[in-house]
Amino acid sequence: MTSRKSTQTMKPATAAKKLGVYLEATPAEFQEGVVSRDELNALQTDPPEWLRELRRNGPHPRPVVAQKLGISTSGLARNGLTEPLTTEQINAIKDENPEWLQHERTTRINALHEEQRVKERKAAKEAEKHA
Template sequence: MSQEQNSQTMKPLTAASKLGIYLPATPEEFRNSTITRAQLEALRTDPPQWLTELRRTGPFPRDITARKLGVSNSGLQRAEVSDALTAVEIEALLADPPEWLVRERANLVAVREEAERVKTKDAERRAATNRPAKRRG
């Protein structure tokens, strides 16, 4: 067997996810083929024009859109943002943020602060249980 027949392949959705792009916006040939790991690596190291343009202007998948807006994926869901957004649409939202975006950004900050507080408290608790007991007397 040749190396080409033995190489692992992935579905276009998986490859798009690994590339951080929105699958429906890719060329038909990408959407309708399996991608090998070697092809994926080639796309990463020497991206074709369509990939460069897609990464620059979008539309972007939900996780990238959420990161660019500074909200969580759940925040986009709560705001009922179901379509992939382009760079222009994201810039417009950031320039004049609607109430939902302001609320979700504040919510994400609060969640991260709480997670940091819990992490610190747990670390302090672990440190306290590892200390030798004080002797009385």
């Protein structure tokens, strides 16, 4: 007796997160259904126009907004940016380059440097153990 492999599916919210788009901006049929792994792969390799448009112009979910601004999602929250933003809104913030954005970028860079330093220190300790 052979078992049939079941199709792996996910909720629309999970699929939207994996695609980097804001769920509420997706078409109703996407929001109301389930997405199989094969469908997700197809959307990633050959995105339909609605997906290309969302990725291009938004509205973008917070992780994408943070990435486009070069800051953390915590940095967004600290500065009152809790809603999805369009590419136009993100570009306006970049053009304005407010003090809070400069500060959050510096904070993010420092955090990345610290993560790297800790990683290197841990690797050096591991190497000492095995030497």
